[in-house]
Amino acid sequence: MLILPAIDLLDGRVVRLTQGKRDQVTIYSDDPVAVALRWKQAGATWLHVVDLNGAFEGTYKNLPLAEQIIQQAGLSVELSGGIRSRETLSRCLSAGASRIVLGTKACEDPVFVQEAADRYGPKIAVAIDARDGQVVSRGWTSSTALSPKRLARSVVMLGVELLICTDVSRDGMLQGPNLELLTEILGIGNLHVIASGGISATRDLEALKALEPQGLIGAIVGKALYEGAIDLKEAIQAGSQIPFPVVLLFC
Numbered sequence: 180m181l182i183l184p185a186i187d188l189l190d191g192r193v194v195r196l197t198q199g200k201r202d203q204v205t206i207y208s209d210d211p212v213a214v215a216l217r218w219k220q221a222g223a224t225w226l227h228v229v230d231l232n233g234a235f236e237g238t239y240k241n242l243p244l245a246e247q248i249i250q251q252a253g254l255s256v257e258l259s260g261g262i263r264s265r266e267t268l269s270r271c272l273s274a275g276a277s278r279i280v281l282g283t284k285a286c287e288d289p290v291f292v293q294e295a296a297d298r299y300g301p302k303i304a305v306a307i308d309a310r311d312g313q314v315v316s317r318g319w320t321s322s323t324a325l326s327p328k329r330l331a332r333s334v335v336m337l338g339v340e341l342l343i344c345t346d347v348s349r350d351g352m353l354q355g356p357n358l359e360l361l362t363e364i365l366g367i368g369n370l371h372v373i374a375s376g377g378i379s380a381t382r383d384l385e386a387l388k389a390l391e392p393q394g395l396i397g398a399i400v401g402k403a404l405y406e407g408a409i410d411l412k413e414a415i416q417a418g419s420q421i422p423f424p425v426v427l428l429f430c
Contacts, residue, residue: 180396184218188228228256265294286325292337306345327360356377356398380408
């Protein structure tokens with residue numbers, strides 16, 4: 180199971196939000212590149228980099244900074260947040276992103292998702308961001324009429340093979356991942372899932388690892404790393420005790 184440290188960017192800083200709320204922000208660093216290098220030194224091979232300005236405002240404002248992270252860290256990086264146009268998608272890939280995560284566009288524009296999946300294949304993932312059984316979009320500020328399972332089924336039919344599944348109510352809360360939601364999404368079949376939201380301790384990673392046979396291939400860890408609740412080296416060791424070959428498809 181792959182462990183992806185999260186680097187959430189807001190106004191050029193590394194932050195964490197509580198349940199995605201912009202007014203509940205904790206600043207961890209003014210130097211995102213230094214944070215990326217820290218996670219690299221601890222053994223990370225992938226980073227999950229989110230432009231929170233982009234998620235709220237609709238355009239990937241922090242792309243130059245994300246590009247610096249990609250170039251200087253030399254790791255595989257997936258970019259998320261505000262990627263809502265073909266131009267932005269192309270710019271993110273040109274910046275060196277290994278994978279692009281579509282969120283709002285997946286809820287609103289299936290043609291865009293299908294075109295992206297057809298053109299870029301495994302470089303495209305879709306975010307399934309859910310609160311109380313409903314998918315949320317636009318920086319988690321807007322509710323949709325979609326259930327997580329319905330959205331997951333629809334994007335898989337469009338050719339998407341990887342989903343990033345987050346229970347928004349648990350994000351930044353250190354209360355453990357929503358295993359029920361993950362199991363529901365994995366039950367659709369013919370897809371791979373990366374878990375996000377609520378991971379607080381090594382025991383949570385062990386619980387997620389038990390879902391590997393069903394298609395779970397990774398976990399995004401954020402606040403627990405920044406608060407010191409999880410040591411990244413130990414997390415990577417816990418995730419790789421029994422290597423799962425499907426991860427190689429995305430490396």
